[in-house]
Amino acid sequence: MAPVKRRVFKTKKEMAVELAKYTADLSSKFCKERGIFTVVFSGGDLISWLWKLLEPPYIDSIEWSKWHIFWVDERVCGWDDADSNYKLAYDEFLSKVPIPAENIYAIDNGLGAEGNAELAAERYEECLKDKVNQNIIRTYKSSGFPQFDLQLLGMGPDGHMASLFPGHDQINEKVKWVTYITDSPKPPSKRITFTLTVINCASYNVMAVCDKEQADSVEAALNHTKDVPAGRLTADDEVVWFLDQAAASKLPHGWCSIL
Numbered sequence: 001m002a003p004v005k006r007r008v009f010k011t012k013k014e015m016a017v018e019l020a021k022y023t024a025d026l027s028s029k030f031c032k033e034r035g036i037f038t039v040v041f042s043g044g045d046l047i048s049w050l051w052k053l054l055e056p057p058y059i060d061s062i063e064w065s066k067w068h069i070f071w072v073d074e075r076v077c078g079w080d081d082a083d084s085n086y087k088l089a090y091d092e093f094l095s096k097v098p099i100p101a102e103n104i105y106a107i108d109n110g111l112g113a114e115g116n117a118e119l120a121a122e123r124y125e126e127c128l129k130d131k132v133n134q135n136i137i138r139t140y141k142s143s144g145f146p147q148f149d150l151q152l153l154g155m156g157p158d159g160h161m162a163s164l165f166p167g168h169d170q171i172n173e174k175v176k177w178v179t180y181i182t183d184s185p186k187p188p189s190k191r192i193t194f195t196l197t198v199i200n201c202a203s204y205n206v207m208a209v210c211d212k213e214q215a216d217s218v219e220a221a222l223n224h225t226k227d228v229p230a231g232r233l234t235a236d237d238e239v240v241w242f243l244d245q246a247a248a249s250k251l252p253h254g255w256c257s258i259l
C-alpha cells in the first residue's frame, strides 16, 4: 500500500507554498511522461490554498495546456449557483490560468440546475468513461477503474471527504465510479461524488486540512481511533496530509515533523 505521509506547517501560508511546489513537481513529472496531467479538485477551502500556483515561478512555468480538471464531488446545482464547486474553482483559480476550456469537466449544467442528482452522477460517470476511452484518464492496473494523477482533497470536521459522509451508505459503493447523495449533512443536501474505490485508485492523493475544528477527525483518521471516511484514504503511489499546526494539534507529540 502507498505510504501515508504527514507534513505539518506553522501557517496556512507555508502550507500553500509547499502545496504549490508539490503540485508543480507532479505536473512536470506527468506532463513529461504522458503529455497530460489529470487533476481532481474538491470544494471547500482547498481552492483558496492554491493561490501560490497563480504566482511566479509557477504561473509561467506550469504547462497549463496539458492539465485536465475534474471534481471529486459537486453540489447538484447550476454552474452559476453560489454553491457550485465548479464556480468556486472557476472564479478563484481556473479563470486565472490558461487551461483550455475543453479540458475542464464540470457536472452537467442542466441536470445540476434541475436538481437531478441521480442522472447528474450517471452523466459524470459517462464523462469519465469517455475520457478513459480517449486515453486522457489512465486506468488502475487491470481493474478498469479510472486512475487520476493527482487529487486535491479536503476533510470536514466530521471526517468526511468528497461527499462520503460518516454513517451514510455511499462509502460502501463498490461498482459505480460516481454516486450521489440527497440528504448530505453538509448543505446543500444534493451532491454527486466519486466513490471510495475511484478516490483510492489515484496515483497521488493530497488531503489538505487546516484549523482546530478538524483536529479530532485528523487524529481519528491518521491514528484509526475512529472509523471516519478520510481514514480510509489510500492511493497507488502516495498519500500526503498537508496540515497546519491547529489541525495537527491532537496528534501525539513528535509524530509529525513541523516544517
Ligand SMILES: O=C(O)[C@H](O)[C@@H](O)[C@H](O)[C@H](O)COP(=O)(O)O
Pocket: 042, 043, 044, 045, 046, 073, 074, 075, 085, 153, 154, 155, 156, 157, 160, 161, 162, 163, 186
Ligand atoms: O463540496 C464540498 O463541500 C467539498 O468537496 C467537501 O468534501 C470539502 O472538501 C470538505 O467538506 C472540506 O471542506 P472545508 O475545506 O470547507 O472544510
